[in-house]
Amino acid sequence: MNVEKFDRVYIGTGPISVADACHFASDDRNVLLVDDKARAGGAWVAIPIGEYGELEIGCHIWSYNKAVYDFLERFFELDLIELKPQPYFLRGNVKLGYDQKHAVTTLKSFGKRLSKGQVKSAFNYIRKDPSARIPIIPKKYLYPRGGARDIQQSIERKIETHRLITRLNSAVKSLRKIKENWELTFDNGDQLLTKEVVMTATSAIEGIEVDGQITNIEHTPIQYAHYHVVVKGKPKKPCSYVRVLNHDYIHRVSEITYQLEQNNKEDLTVYIVGVFDHKLPSNKSEIEIANDLLTYLTDRGFTTQENTLLYQQKNRFETTYISGHQRALVNAMPGLELMATTDLIYGFYYQLEKWFKA
Ligand SMILES: Cc1cc2nc3c(=O)[nH]c(=O)nc-3n(C[C@H](O)[C@H](O)[C@H](O)COP(=O)(O)OP(=O)(O)OC[C@H]3O[C@@H](n4cnc5c(N)ncnc54)[C@H](O)[C@@H]3O)c2cc1C
Numbered sequence: 001m002n003v004e005k006f007d008r009v010y011i012g013t014g015p016i017s018v019a020d021a022c023h024f025a026s027d028d029r030n031v032l033l034v035d036d037k038a039r040a041g042g043a044w045v046a047i048p049i050g051e052y053g054e055l056e057i058g059c060h061i062w063s064y065n066k067a068v069y070d071f072l073e074r075f076f077e078l079d080l081i082e083l084k085p086q087p088y089f090l091r092g093n094v095k096l097g098y099d100q101k102h103a104v105t106t107l108k109s110f111g112k113r114l115s116k117g118q119v120k121s122a123f124n125y126i127r128k129d130p131s132a133r134i135p136i137i138p139k140k141y142l143y144p145r146g147g148a149r150d151i152q153q154s155i156e157r158k159i160e161t162h163r164l165i166t167r168l169n170s171a172v173k174s175l176r177k178i179k180e181n182w183e184l185t186f187d188n189g190d191q192l193l194t195k196e197v198v199m200t201a202t203s204a205i206e207g208i209e210v211d212g213q214i215t216n217i218e219h220t221p222i223q224y225a226h227y228h229v230v231v232k233g234k235p236k237k238p239c240s241y242v243r244v245l246n247h248d249y250i251h252r253v254s255e256i257t258y259q260l261e262q263n264n265k266e267d268l269t270v271y272i273v274g275v276f277d278h279k280l281p282s283n284k285s286e287i288e289i290a291n292d293l294l295t296y297l298t299d300r301g302f303t304t305q306e307n308t309l310l311y312q313q314k315n316r317f318e319t320t321y322i323s324g325h326q327r328a329l330v331n332a333m334p335g336l337e338l339m340a341t342t343d344l345i346y347g348f349y350y351q352l353e354k355w356f357k358a
Pocket residue numbers: 011012013014015016017034035036037041042043044057058059060061062063170171172173200201202203204205224317319341342343344345
């Protein structure tokens with residue numbers, strides 16, 4: 001039986017994998033992108049929400065980095081707009097802007113390193129870590145005009161124009177090093193060979209075998225749970241991305257009405273509310289919880305009491321993160337790269353350094 005052979009295989013079809021594949025692929029280098037989902041895009045996908053069209057599943061914030069914003073605008077041909085209002089943290093009724101929070105976190109991390117005598121590490125953190133910022137003038141956080149759906153559509157266009165081969169609905173289970181190649185085994189038993197493999201920090205690979213030695217990859221499972229809440233009536237207060245800090249089970253709120261495909265003739269408002277699934281009251285139905293969420297939105301002044309619940313949908317996005325110490329182990333294996341991409345913008349920041357310094 002003939003086994004398919006590639007120069008490089010990407011496990012996952014998130015934006016960074018696809019952009020990296022576009023940079024790497026050429027007429028004499030064949031590339032395959034694999035994903036266990038039915039559509040390319042990774043976490044940046046849109047899903048059907050009742051009769052209201054396709055709406056982003058839960059992503060809704062891009063960390064600030066000008067170089068990355070410029071790159072994404074150019075490369076994915078995105079129209080980036082300022083989040084209005086700018087994202088903020090909410091503890092009770094007290095607000096703290098994202099940039100203010102950044103300054104506090106940066107100073108804390110810097111001080112902590114210094115207090116441990118790690119002077120070099122403290123200055124390296126300030127110089128090199130994209131999250132280390134003490135903004136004097138608050139920066140504008142941007143996001144694509146149509147939300148994650150814009151990114152997903154752009155990813156699909158890039159795959160088409162670069163003629164990248166994809167294999168969707170297929171999970172890679174294990175990797176085995178055979179001489180200069182990696183053998184990939186899929187969930188249905190299929191196998192293929194590739195010189196190089198690029199995984200993301202969320203690639204759920206069970207085992208990697210080199211010279212008969214199997215490394216079982218430890219993953220931390222993460223379940224993102226979001227409710228899409230459709231409300232009859234107009235919003236009272238704009239809300240782009242709010243991190244909720246002191247609630248029993250709500251951790252974020254975004255208003256995404258603008259992502260509705262049809263004209264909003266019916267005066268609808270759509271919210272994504274992020275919840276901690278394991279903390280949801282077990283004695284309540286999904287509709288009761290959605291009504292609780294609406295009460296929260298009303299109490300915080302985002303919507304009004306006259307607005308009623310029209311539709312609710314709870315969505316889960318299950319993912320796993322490869323544990324920190326195993327990342328170094330995986331990256332030391334020849335022909336295997338693990339990209340750290342848990343924050344999209346910072347993930348791109350490191351890739352830009354790689355692409356443009358190379
Ligand atoms: C619901 C949700 C909301 C988020 N919100 C934000 C946000 O607002 N801002 C932000 O910066 N980040 C957000 N993130 C984090 C997001 O994961 C990163 O921004 C970025 O998309 C990570 O890129 P990635 O390619 O590593 O993983 P992903 O985008 O998660 O893509 C990995 C893909 O690979 C597939 N896959 C995994 N293992 C295998 C396998 N063995 N075989 C085949 N396919 C596999 C997965 O199903 C997935 O489709 C969010 C994540 C989720 C899940």
